[in-house]
Amino acid sequence: MPYFGNILQFRPSRMHLQLEDWAQRFSTPYRLRLIGRDMLVVADALTIMELLRARPWTFRRARPVQSVFREMGIAGVFSAEGETWERQRRLVMRAFDPARLKRYFPSLVTVTARLRRRWQRAAATGEVLDIQAELMRYTVDVTAGLAFGADINTIEGGEDVIQRHLERIFPMVNRRTTAPFAYWRHVKLPADRALERDLAAARAAVDAFIAQARARLAADPALRENPSNLIEALLAARDAPGSEFTDADVSGNVFTALLAGEDTTANTLAWLCYYLCEAPATQDALHAEAAGLLGTAAQVDSFEQLNALPYAEAATREAMRLRPVAPVLSFEALKPVRVGEFELAQGDIVTALMRLPGMDPQLLDAPQAFHPERWLGAEDARLASAKKVLMPFGGGPRFCPGRYLALAEIKMVATMLARNFRVAREPGEVGERYQLSMMPTGLRVRLEART
Numbered sequence: 001m002p003y004f005g006n007i008l009q010f011r012p013s014r015m016h017l018q019l020e021d022w023a024q025r026f027s028t029p030y031r032l033r034l035i036g037r038d039m040l041v042v043a044d045a046l047t048i049m050e051l052l053r054a055r056p057w058t059f060r061r062a063r064p065v066q067s068v069f070r071e072m073g074i075a076g077v078f079s080a081e082g083e084t085w086e087r088q089r090r091l092v093m094r095a096f097d098p099a100r101l102k103r104y105f106p107s108l109v110t111v112t113a114r115l116r117r118r119w120q121r122a123a124a125t126g127e128v129l130d131i132q133a134e135l136m137r138y139t140v141d142v143t144a145g146l147a148f149g150a151d152i153n154t155i156e157g158g159e160d161v162i163q164r165h166l167e168r169i170f171p172m173v174n175r176r177t178t179a180p181f182a183y184w185r186h187v188k189l190p191a192d193r194a195l196e197r198d199l200a201a202a203r204a205a206v207d208a209f210i211a212q213a214r215a216r217l218a219a220d221p222a223l224r225e226n227p228s229n230l231i232e233a234l235l236a237a238r239d240a241p242g243s244e245f246t247d248a249d250v251s252g253n254v255f256t257a258l259l260a261g262e263d264t265t266a267n268t269l270a271w272l273c274y275y276l277c278e279a280p281a282t283q284d285a286l287h288a289e290a291a292g293l294l295g296t297a298a299q300v301d302s303f304e305q306l307n308a309l310p311y312a313e314a315a316t317r318e319a320m321r322l323r324p325v326a327p328v329l330s331f332e333a334l335k336p337v338r339v340g341e342f343e344l345a346q347g348d349i350v351t352a353l354m355r356l357p358g359m360d361p362q363l364l365d366a367p368q369a370f371h372p373e374r375w376l377g378a379e380d381a382r383l384a385s386a387k388k389v390l391m392p393f394g395g396g397p398r399f400c401p402g403r404y405l406a407l408a409e410i411k412m413v414a415t416m417l418a419r420n421f422r423v424a425r426e427p428g429e430v431g432e433r434y435q436l437s438m439m440p441t442g443l444r445v446r447l448e449a450r451t
C-alpha cells in the first residue's frame with residue numbers, strides 16, 4: 001500500500017506467523033516495507049548468529065524498546081544500549097550466576113510443592129485447568145521470590161501486591177513497542193490512563209520491596225557479600241564504594257526480571273505440557289526418568305538432581321524448538337553494514353525468524369514432530385549442527401541471563417507433573433498468540449493422579 005507498505009497486513013498478536021508464512025512463500029531473506037521504512041527478514045542460522053554477536057555496537061534492539069521502557073520507568077538491561085547496557089549487564093550477571101541460583105533452590109522446592117498440592121486437589125475433583133494461567137502463578141511466585149525475596153504465594157491465593165498491575169502493564173509494553181505511531185505522546189486513551197495508574201501502583205510496590213531489602217541489609221551487613229535475592233544483590237552493588245550504579249538501575253532491573261522471566265518460562269512450560277498431551281508416550285518416558293531418579297519422592301528436592309534429567313532436558317529443547325516463545329528478534333543497524341547480499345543503512349531494521357532454522361529437514365528428520373529422543377542419541381556432526389541452530393535464549397553478548405533459572409523451573413515442574421500425574425487435553429483448537437512472548441491459546445487440561 002502506498003505510504004503504509006505492508007503494515008496493514010499485520011495483526012500484532014500474529015505478527016510472527018505472518019512473517020513465517022511469507023518466508024515459506026517467498027523464501028528468505030526478503031524485504032518488506034513499514035510506513036516508509038524497509039525491513040529485512042532473515043531466517044538463516046549463520047546470519048542470525050552474526051547479528052546476535054554484533055551487538056551492542058553494530059546493531060541494537062529496535063529503538064522503540066528503549067524509549068517505551070524508559071518512559072514507563074522500567075528501564076533495565078533488556079532495553080539498555082551501548083555503554084549503559086554494558087554497565088547494567090555486569091550488574092545483572094552478578095545477580096544471576098549459578099551459585100546464587102543454588103542458594104535460591106529451596107524456594108523453588110517450596111513453590112513446586114505448592115503447585116503439586118494444588119494440582120492434586122484439581123485431579124481429585126476433575127477440574128479443567130487453564131494450564132498457562134496455572135504456570136503463570138508458578139513463575140510469578142518463583143520470580144518474585146528471586147527478585148524481591150518475598151513469598152507472595154499467588155498459587156494459594158496469597159495477597160497480590162504487584163502482579164495484577166503487571167498483568168495490565170506487560171501487554172501495554174507490547175502494544176507500544178509494536179505501535180506504528182506513538183499516539184500516546186499526543187493523546188491518552190482510557191487504556192493509557194489505566195496504564196499510568198498501574199505503573200504508579202507497581203512502582204510503589206517495588207519501592208516498598210526496596211525499602212524492606214535495605215532494612216535487611218542494614219540489619220545484617222553480611223548479606224552484602226552474600227545476597228539472597230536479586231534486589232539485595234542490586235542494592236549491594238549500588239551501595240559499593242565508587243559504584244557505577246544508580247537507584248533507577250535497581251528498580252529498572254527488578255521490573256525487567258519480572259517482565260522477562262514470568263511469561264517466557266510459563267509459556268515454554270505450557271507448550272511442553274501441550275506436547276506431553278499430544279504424545280502420551282513422552283509422558284511415560286518422563287515419568288520413568290523421574291521415578292528412577294526420585295524413588296518414592298514426589299518431586300526434585302536437591303539441586304544436583306536437576307543435572308540428572310536428560311529426558312526432561314531433551315523434551316524441553318524439543319518444545320522450545322517447535323514453539324520458541326521469542327519467535328522474532330529485531331535488530332537496528334547503528335552504522336552502514338552488509339548483511340548477506342544486502343547493504344543496510346544506519347537505522348535499517350533486520351528481523352530474525354528464530355523458529356525456522358530448527359525446522360530444517362536437512363538437519364532434522366520429520367522436523368514438525370515432537371520427538372525428544374532425537375536429542376538423546378550419540379552426538380554426530382548433524383546432531384551437533386542441529387543443536388547449534390536452536391537459539392531459544394538468543395545469543396551473543398545479550399543472551400538470556402535468566403536461562404539457568406528458567407531451565408531449573410521447567411525441569412522442576414515437568415518432572416513433578418510427570419511423576420505424579422497424567423495430563424490430557426480438553427478438545428478444541430490450540431493456537432499461538434504473540435504478546436511480548438508467544439503463548440498457547442485454548443489449552444485446557446485435566447490431570448489424573450498416578451497411583
Ligand code: HEM
Nearest residue numbers: 077078260261264265268326393394395398399400402406
Ligand atoms: C524459557 C524461558 C526464557 C526464554 C525462552 C527467554 C528468552 C530470552 C531471549 C530470546 C532473550 C533475548 C536475547 C537476545 O537478545 O539475544 C532474553 C533476554 C533476557 N532475558 Fe530471558 N528468557 C527466559 C527466561 C528468563 C528469566 C527467568 C529471566 C529472569 C528472571 C530472564 C531475563 C532476561 C533478561 C534480563 C534479558 C535481557 C538481556 C540483555 O538484553 O542483555 N529471562 N531472554
